[in-house]
Amino acid sequence: DPTLHLDLNGLDDETRDPAIFYMEETQILPSSPNADLPRRRAVVDVFKLHSRPGASKVLYLDFDGHVLTGTAWNDATHPTINAPPCDWDGAPNSFSTTEQSYIQEIWARVAEDYAPFDVDVTTEYVGGNEDFLLRSSSSDLQYGLRVLISPGIGSIWCSCGGLSYVGIYGAVGSYYQPSLVFPDMLSNGVKYIAEAASHEAGHAFGLSHDGTATVGYYTGQGSGETGWAPxxxxxxxxxxxxxxxxxxxxxxxxxxxxxxxxxxxxxRPDDAPDTPAAAAAQPLPPGAALSAAGVIDHPGDVDVFAFLAAAGPVSASATPAPPSPNLDLLLELLDPAGAVLASANPVGALAAALAFTLPAPGTYFLRVSAVGAGSPTVTGYSAYGSLGQYTLAATVPPPLVPGTTEAPPGSPTTTAASPRTTTAAAPKTTTAAPPSTTAARKGRKRSDSESHQASAAATGTAGASGAGGYVAAAAGGIGGASVLLAGLAAALRRRRQAGREAEAWAGARAEEGAAGLLGG
Incomplete structure (x- = not known):
């Protein structure tokens, strides 16, 4: 592989072994790659994005500049390298709202690539120092990798899109950090920068290039939404x-x-039950509109969600995370015994939706899993890399209160909101600070030593409705007022009793469903 280089500097240092790094080939890219991106305002502080807050391992996407000293990238000619902030609009001392939306989308794309792992992809310089990245010793279990995304410095080494040493994630010290991405060498394209960031971080984790006997980089196969590449x-x-x-x-x-x-x-730890039996013990809250979110976090992972329903029509959809999903979804509806009633896995699409009419009341299940498409040796791909985040939404006939024809009190009557399909907002685990201006952010080019710094109305309406007969009686005579009050009180007592019965009934159905599945 002509892009693989041996760093001989380590040979003269008894404390370091020789290292290898990749110097990427130049790619021919469109000159206006962001023309089709929606012009939207970032909805969070883009310098506080986290994909998995609290994780002990970190991938830090550094957009606002850095000073390189004492690293493997420095030499006698370049003892200090001042890496400038990212700049799309020619105003290097501030980030416009459009630039902030670009940063948010790049982060979301990289976060999706690393969603299966227990690692926090972040844009925050946590604590204002290097402690969250630096591994001080082999016993230090909290550390990370800086992926420096900076224009204007790539020509020091190459005319390529990025550079990274191989297998250095988790190494003690920071000599071989950071991994480098050069946006100006990538036409400043949001997708290209994100792909390069994930790729260079992949080298740091120990990965080599995927190519063929004739090309160093495989560019992929297929087309459209399911056109695939490594x-x-x-x-x-x-x-x-x-x-x-x-x-x-x-x-x-x-x-x-x-x-x-x-x-x-x-x-990352599995976030949902894998079997109907396990799901039956923790059903989704009963109602007409159901929603959930999850992650297919390893090959073969399956997520199962239980719900209580009456007989009638049900519709459900599973949607992978925008703007750059890695997950091709299979959605299945299972009956109380765990048999498949309906399934969806449309050709040429990653999301899945189904509709079915439930024949009887009971505990049913929605099962979400990952699939491939076609043959990986032709134009398709296997389920191996089909991993990542998704949202689930369903509209179901709510379970009935025993002895009545009514849904449980408080059941929603509106349909579920459509899953997100275009937003680049943070995934479900993101913790974002309130929106704030970053006009002066670019000017803060830090060195390694710098610090980055309605219930009452509803009850009345329900009571009046339940006591409609008593209202009519009140209109018929002088004694109607007392009859009305007595009727209202009785109606409210019946409503409270119905609520208690609904809770007991829902619990009993969940226990029966779990017992039946375990017994089978």
Whole structure:
């Protein structure tokens, strides 16, 4: 691989071994790659984005400049490298709202690539110092990698889109950091910058290039929403870019990307039950509109959600996370015994939606899993790299209160909101500070030593409705007022009793569903 280089500097230092790094090939890219992006205002503080706050391992996307000294990137000619902030609009001392939206989208794309792992992809310089990144010793379990995204410095080394040393994530010290991405060498394209950031971080985790016998980088196969490419090849030209184990025709690299990354940062803990029996013990809150969110976090992961429903029509949809999903979804509806009633996995699309008429009241299940498409040796891909975040929404006939024809008190009557499809907002685990201006942010070019710094009305209405007969009686005579009051009180007592019965009934149905599945 002509892009692989040996760093000989370590040979003269007894404390370091020789290291290798990748110097990426130049790619021909469109000159206006962001023309089709929606012009939107970032809805959060883009310098406080977190994909998994609290995780002990970090990927820090650094957009606002950095000073490199004492690293493997420095030499006698460049003892200090002042890396400027990202700049899309020619105003280097501030980030416009459009630039902030670009940063948010780049972060969301990289966060989706690393969503299966217990690592926090963040734009925040936590604590105002390097402690959250620096691994001080082998016993230090909290550390990370800086991915420096900076224009104007790439020509020091190459005319390429990025550079990274290999296998240095988790190394003690920071000599071989950061991984570098040069946006000006990538036409300043949001997608290209994000793909390069994930790719260079992949090298830091120990990954090599995915190519063929004739090309160093595989550019992918297929087209449209399911056009596929490997992250460690070139993901600039396809929509679905995933981790790979070399299943495409002519692959020259059969390494297991997921296993190599997981050896340095673990898979994130599973966030949903895998079986109907487990899901039945924790059903979604009863009602007409249901929603949930989750992550398919490792190959073979399945998420199952239980819900209580009456007989009648049900519709459900599962949607992968925008703006750059890695997940191709299969959605299934299961009956109380766990048998499949309906399923959806449309050709050429990543989201899935289904509709079905439930034959009887009971505990039903929605099962979400990942799939591939076609043949990975032709134009398709396997389920191997089909991982990431999704949202689930469903409209169901709410369960009935025993002995009545009514839904449980408080059941929603509106349909579920459509899953997000275009927003680049943070995933469900993001913790974002309130919107704030960042006009002076670019001017703060820090060095390593610098600090970055209605119930009452509803009850009355329900009571009046339940006591309609008593209102009529009141209109008929002088004694109607006392009859009305007595009727209202009785109606309210019946409503409270119905609520208690509904809760007991829902619990009993969940227990019956779990017992039936466990017994089967």
């Amino acid at each position: 992250i460690m090849g070139v993901g600039y030209y396809q929509s679905l870019v995933q981790w790979s184990k070399g299943e495409y025709s002519g692959a020259n690299n059969l390494e297991d990307d997921l296993a190599i990354i997981a050896a340095r940062v673990a898979y």
